[in-house]
Amino acid sequence: MNILVTPMSSVIDILLPVSFMAIFGLILAFTLVLANRRLAIFEDPKIDEVEELLPHANCGACGTAGCRAFAEKLVNGELQPSACTVNSLEMNQLIANFLGVELGNQEKRVARLACAGGNHVARRHGDYQGINSCRAATLVSGGGKGCTWGCLGYGDCADSCDFDAIVMDEHLLPQVTEDLCTACGDCVEICPRDLFSIHPASHHLWIACKNLQKGEAAEEECLVACNACGRCAMDAPNNLISINNNLAVIDYSKNKFASKIAIERCPTGAIVWLEEGVHKGPNAVKIVRKSALRVE
Amino acid sequence: MKLSALFSGNTFQHGVHPHDYKGLTRHLPIRRLPFAPELILPLSQHAGKASTPLVKPGEEVVRGQPIAVADGFVSVPLHAPATGRVRSLQLMPSARGPKTMSLILQVYQGSSQKELYDHPHDLRQLSADEIIQAVQEAGMVGLGGAAFPTHVKMKPPAEQPVDTIIANGCECEPYLTCDHRLMLEQPDNLIQGLHLMQRALGVERAIIGIEDNKLDAAQLLQDYVSNDPTIAVKVVKTKYPQGAEKMLIKSVLNREVPPGSLPSAVGVSVFNVGTLTQIGELLPHGRGVIERVVTVSGDGVQHPGNYLVPVGTPVEFLLKQAGVVDAAHEVILGGPMMGMSIAALDVPVTKAMSGMVVLKKPEPDTERGKEQPCIRCGYCVEACPMQLNPSMLGMLATSADYTGMQENYHLNDCFECGSCSYVCPSNIPLVQYFRIAKSINRDRQETAQK
Numbered sequence: 001m002n003i004l005v006t007p008m009s010s011v012i013d014i015l016l017p018v019s020f021m022a023i024f025g026l027i028l029a030f031t032l033v034l035a036n037r038r039l040a041i042f043e044d045p046k047i048d049e050v051e052e053l054l055p056h057a058n059c060g061a062c063g064t065a066g067c068r069a070f071a072e073k074l075v076n077g078e079l080q081p082s083a084c085t086v087n088s089l090e091m092n093q094l095i096a097n098f099l100g101v102e103l104g105n106q107e108k109r110v111a112r113l114a115c116a117g118g119n120h121v122a123r124r125h126g127d128y129q130g131i132n133s134c135r136a137a138t139l140v141s142g143g144g145k146g147c148t149w150g151c152l153g154y155g156d157c158a159d160s161c162d163f164d165a166i167v168m169d170e171h172l173l174p175q176v177t178e179d180l181c182t183a184c185g186d187c188v189e190i191c192p193r194d195l196f197s198i199h200p201a202s203h204h205l206w207i208a209c210k211n212l213q214k215g216e217a218a219e220e221e222c223l224v225a226c227n228a229c230g231r232c233a234m235d236a237p238n239n240l241i242s243i244n245n246n247l248a249v250i251d252y253s254k255n256k257f258a259s260k261i262a263i264e265r266c267p268t269g270a271i272v273w274l275e276e277g278v279h280k281g282p283n284a285v286k287i288v289r290k291s292a293l294r295v296e
Numbered sequence: 297m298k299l300s301a302l303f304s305g306n307t308f309q310h311g312v313h314p315h316d317y318k319g320l321t322r323h324l325p326i327r328r329l330p331f332a333p334e335l336i337l338p339l340s341q342h343a344g345k346a347s348t349p350l351v352k353p354g355e356e357v358v359r360g361q362p363i364a365v366a367d368g369f370v371s372v373p374l375h376a377p378a379t380g381r382v383r384s385l386q387l388m389p390s391a392r393g394p395k396t397m398s399l400i401l402q403v404y405q406g407s408s409q410k411e412l413y414d415h416p417h418d419l420r421q422l423s424a425d426e427i428i429q430a431v432q433e434a435g436m437v438g439l440g441g442a443a444f445p446t447h448v449k450m451k452p453p454a455e456q457p458v459d460t461i462i463a464n465g466c467e468c469e470p471y472l473t474c475d476h477r478l479m480l481e482q483p484d485n486l487i488q489g490l491h492l493m494q495r496a497l498g499v500e501r502a503i504i505g506i507e508d509n510k511l512d513a514a515q516l517l518q519d520y521v522s523n524d525p526t527i528a529v530k531v532v533k534t535k536y537p538q539g540a541e542k543m544l545i546k547s548v549l550n551r552e553v554p555p556g557s558l559p560s561a562v563g564v565s566v567f568n569v570g571t572l573t574q575i576g577e578l579l580p581h582g583r584g585v586i587e588r589v590v591t592v593s594g595d596g597v598q599h600p601g602n603y604l605v606p607v608g609t610p611v612e613f614l615l616k617q618a619g620v621v622d623a624a625h626e627v628i629l630g631g632p633m634m635g636m637s638i639a640a641l642d643v644p645v646t647k648a649m650s651g652m653v654v655l656k657k658p659e660p661d662t663e664r665g666k667e668q669p670c671i672r673c674g675y676c677v678e679a680c681p682m683q684l685n686p687s688m689l690g691m692l693a694t695s696a697d698y699t700g701m702q703e704n705y706h707l708n709d710c711f712e713c714g715s716c717s718y719v720c721p722s723n724i725p726l727v728q729y730f731r732i733a734k735s736i737n738r739d740r741q742e743t744a745q746k
Contacts, residue, residue: 142393
């Protein structure tokens with residue numbers, strides 16, 4: 001008896017789960033098909049293709065959260081291809097042709113440092129020892145630099161730059177290579193003293209100082225500080241330059257009036273002309289010292 | 297009572313036991329110091345908005361006279377610590393780094409240390425709100441180091457009624473003994489201040505928490521309040537950071553403050569004994585905070601001691617009085633665990649500065665070694681009084697994942713006590729990494745708000 005029953009039940013033992021799984025699988029597949037039809041979101045295939053043409057740096061220089069978001073905005077026509085400052089001109093032209101839009105004329109923008117106080121001109125009162133970072137140094141009694149607005153020189157900005165556009169020079173002051181700079185703004189975010197800002201490269205006139213002290217108090221800490229003498233503001237056309245809170249400030253909406261006259265007035269050289277290098281006026285203090293000042 | 301509390305014995309979990317070096321100054325009575333020729337008085341010596349100056353350069357002021365008024369509720373006024381002439385109002389270096397607006401007071405040489413400005417109150421007549429106002433007018437801030445305006449803490453949110461006041465007499469930082477001396481020398485003022493606080497907050501119960509390395513002070517205060525049923529003295533275990541608000545509440549009352557909330561969430565208000573002593577001393581006369589006790593200690597000074605110093609005295613002057621040795625290498629304001637080394641000696645003593653530790657350059661063989669990679673030993677996890685995971689936080693910091701530190705590992709619960717850095721066998725400056733992370737997160741939040 002037992003011998004007869006066993007093969008029959010074993011066939012059912014196999015068939016039952018197999019058919020169950022098959023039906024269950026079919027139901028799930030059907031649900032998936034349904035979901036795919038009903039819940040489908042149309043995504044423009046152009047977005048993928050445009051994204052392929054972008055540099056994948058995800059740097060944020062264009063003002064969006066990354067290359068994908070930028071590609072979406074390009075396809076929607078909200079931005080122009082030239083807003084990507086990392087891509088080469090040819091690639092941007094390719095995107096413009098592909099989408100049939102204008103390339104746009106995004107002006108070249110660069111990061112600018114509002115300090116010129118390297119360790120050969122700016123005083124240090126204390127010797128900071130600890131993590132080699134400006135952030136960390138600022139948190140320990142300001143890092144020991146006499147001018148508490150100035151660059152600390154531990155190079156957080158150079159570390160944060162993905163494009164090697166910032167290097168620290170021999171006086172421990174960051175130097176921006178304008179050709180490499182994509183204006184992504186990483187250095188602006190990392191600097192604990194808020195010394196970096198993004199400017200169009202056509203802003204040639206530049207105040208390389210943030211010291212809010214006046215006269216000797218400012219110059220005591222740093223040879224190239226703005227001492228708020230006001231000579232630059234005095235004959236600036238159309239109030240291009242004004243003294244605000246003991247610091248010269250340029251109103252860049254009047255940038256077309258900017259000329260090298262302002263740098264000729266400056267007695268310390270805090271105002272510079274940035275065009276193919278740094279130009280100072282003839283009256284600016286001559287910096288002869290090469291080595292770092294002693295910590296005192 | 298929970299079983300764990302039975303065995304823990306008046307303390308919190310974790311923490312460290314640094315050598316306390318209090319023997320240098322613990323036996324030395326509080327000594328008054330002469331006036332420095334010029335006092336530097338920053339308008340912002342407290343958390344909150346800077347005060348607004350009342351005097352102009354050139355004006356003469358007498359000792360104790362208000363020279364700046366509070367700007368809003370979270371702000372306190374400032375009083376002249378000495379008789380003299382206001383020289384100027386200008387940017388001056390501060391211990392924290394940035395230059396801040398300060399009044400420079402030229403002290404008349406030979407002027408009296410007697411307070412010339414008085415505005416007496418009859419304390420029995422004052423209502424709770426009037427006491428709080430008087431505390432603000434006294435320019436009172438947390439003298440333990442936080443510098444938070446005291447009167448703000450006296451107004452806890454209405455939905456969180458306070459049932460206990462704790463006077464914090466732990467002074468768990470190594471070297472510091474100023475609170476210890478105050479408890480020994482001015483117990484009457486301390487109790488007076490505590491009574492005022494009880495009245496202002498409408499609280500019956502007050503507990504003075506003292507570490508068991510200051511049993512003489514505990515005994516003295518115990519005798520003092522023996523016939524006062526509302527005040528109790530509780531001895532807690534000597535351990536760092538016993539003096540941190542949340543730790544002390546756990547040790548004294550076995551209540552745990554939830555993360556991200558204030559002690560009033562568990563019905564407690566904690567005040568430093570130095571603050572209470574000054575309240576008890578100043579309020580009857582209607583005077584302001586113009587001087588404080590500062591412990592000057594460490595192997596870099598010739599005469600360590602507890603000095604009564606006018607606020608605004610330049611650190612350099614104070615060091616000259618205490619006699620600095622030539623080999624002095626580092627000056628730390630506050631205690632060595634949570635204090636901060638200063639970059640220049642022209643910064644002034646402020647209301648919240650409890651001590652100054654001057655150290656010689658360490659011998660090469662005792663010097664802290666180079667930073668090594670984390671070996672996951674877990675010492676820091678065992679040391680963290682907030683039960684965080686400093687090891688993981690440190691690793692995230694090296695990969696600059698500051699958002700992850702905050703969201704997944706409760707970075708903001710860290711109050712930077714330094715226990716993790718203290719025990720780390722790899723010499724990783726963990727707390728410094730956390731400070732960087734916090735500062736970057738703060739910046740990002742500010743940019744996001746804009």
